[in-house]
Amino acid sequence: MKKVEKTAVAAFLVNACAFVIKYGLTLYSGSIALRAEAFHSLTDVVASVTVFGGLKLANRKTRRFPYGLYKVENLVSALVGIMIIFAGYEIAREVFLGAGQTVKNSGWNIGGMCVVIAGLGIFSAYERTVGKETGSPGLTADSRHFLTDVMTNSVVLIALLSNYFGLRLDRPAAVLIVLFIIWSGGKVTLDAIKVLLDMSLDKETLAQIKESILNEALVLKVQSLIGRSSGRYKFVEANIVLNTNDLNRAHEVSERIEKEIREKTANIDEVFIHYEPVAKTSYRYALPVEDPEGERISAHFGEAPYFRFTIVEKGKEDSISRQEVVRNPVPVTEQGKGILTAEWLSRCGTDAVLMRNRLGGKGPLYVFSHVGIKVINTEETTAARALEVLGLHGANANSSLD
Ligand SMILES: [Zn+2]
Incomplete structure (x- = not known):
């Protein structure tokens, strides 16, 4: 069993223990707040079973369900959510319509609730750690739920303690817990429905x-x-x-x-x-140049302040259709500017780069081979000569600065 699954089983056991203790105390004390809390734990037990079932089922893909049965988890969640709301409604009826008995003062009630609260608190912290470790959103969400459980159980504990001083807080405490149960049931249902309806990722x-x-x-x-x-x-x-x-x-x-x-x-x-x-109807050469006119080829590719782009149409490979000189947007002071410049050239739709220096660093060369840009070495110092050597003509047509 994986760690996530083990933790899910442990969560089930913790909830089951909490339910048994609280239900026993309910019978003993006659508190309706405790009774509501016991119900709450029971819904948590059912929910943790579905979390575990979901983990097991979700990993299955079959010929009839080629996209996986992942949504079974959400479907069951929605049903559980509706069940929780219904349980909340049943308890609410009891709280408002029931006769209500006097609550028995006893160290057992107090002691039992302290044990439950400590157990839930410790388990919540443990589950959060495992959730972070394994990257399981289910466990992280569940650990948060355990934290709210600590709160609802504390409400019951306060009501039981105040009973010693003649304060009858049992019914108000029960109302609070019922509200919480209905709210959490509604949230579980809504979240599940969102996934069932294919809501977008956040x-x-x-x-x-x-x-x-x-x-x-x-x-x-x-x-x-x-x-x-x-x-x-x-x-x-x-x-x-x-x-x-x-x-x-x-x-x-x-x-x-x-x-x-x-x-x-x-x-x-x-x-x-x-x-x-991208629809390619032309071929684009890039030359690193020193000047905004794009005439002198730069000796250092990465440090070139400008690039001269020379474009030839497909099918008319020897005649230049357009040229432009563009400022290199990568600042000279930037770390790894050779690589960044190479990436920028790729985004500009460059097909080939002319270069005077054999690249010192391997970075830009790696980028060029990675994206399929051809590297052409030239011995010339002026763009016009370099293009001529390549057999391209009309080098000075429509030169423009962007
Ligand atoms: Zn709960």
């Missing part, structure tokens, strides 16, 4: 996933990104535009993105990435 999770996608230098645009929960698992669908026509490369990129998303976001079941290549 904004933070989606933003985190988008960041994982945009980390990949070949991604030009995230066209759409949606996600939903099923049980405790998340399903993600993304539509992205890639700066490549190469299907193998696109496939590699989408696998890398999927891996990154799984590493950064907990409980991902499936990631569907639909990629489309």
Whole structure:
């Protein structure tokens, strides 16, 4: 059994003990607040059984249920929630319509409740630790529930203690607990229904996933990104535009993105990435240059203040259709500017880079091979000559500064 499952079983046992102790004390003391609390523990026992059942069932996928049976957990949660509300209603009837007896003062009541409260408090802390360790949202939520249980049980304890001083707080305490039971039942039901209706993942999770996608230098645009929960698992669908026509490369990129998303976001079941290549009708060369006119080729790729882009149309490979000089947006002082510049070039839709220096660091070269940008070495010092050597003509046509 995994640690998460062991802890879920322990939660069941703690709730069962709390129920037995409180139910025994109810019979002994005649307190309706205690009776309401005992009922509350009983609903907790049922809930912890469903949490455990959900953990077991959720991991099954069959031919008839290829998306997994994850939602069984939410369906059962919704039913349990409705059951809890109904139990709350039954207790409320008793609180308001019942005759109500005098509560017996006894050290047993006080002692028993102290044991229950201490047990719940300690278990809550333990469960929170395991929840953090294993990244299980179910356990973390359950540990918070145990903390609220400490509060409701304390209300009963206060009512029992005040009874010694002739204060009849039993009925008001019972009302408080009934309200809590109905509120928590309503929350359980609503949360389950949201998942059953495929409510979107929360904004933070989606933003985190988008960041994982945009980390990949070949991604030009995230066209759409949606996600939903099923049980405790998340399903993600993304539509992205890639700066490549190469299907193998696109496939590699989408696998890398999927891996990154799984590493950064907990409980991902499936990631569907639909990629489309950017429609390429032209080929784009980039030259690192020293001047805004784009004439002198820079000796240092990463430190080039400007880049000259030379664009040729598909099918007319020897004639330049357009040129532009663009300022390198990566600040000179930036750490790892070679890599950042290479990534920026990829996002600009660059197909090939001309370079005078053999790159000192391997970083930019790694980026270029990663995204499929061709590196062309040149011995020339001026852009016009370098382009001529490549067999490109019309080098000075429509030069413009962006
Ligand atoms: Zn509870």
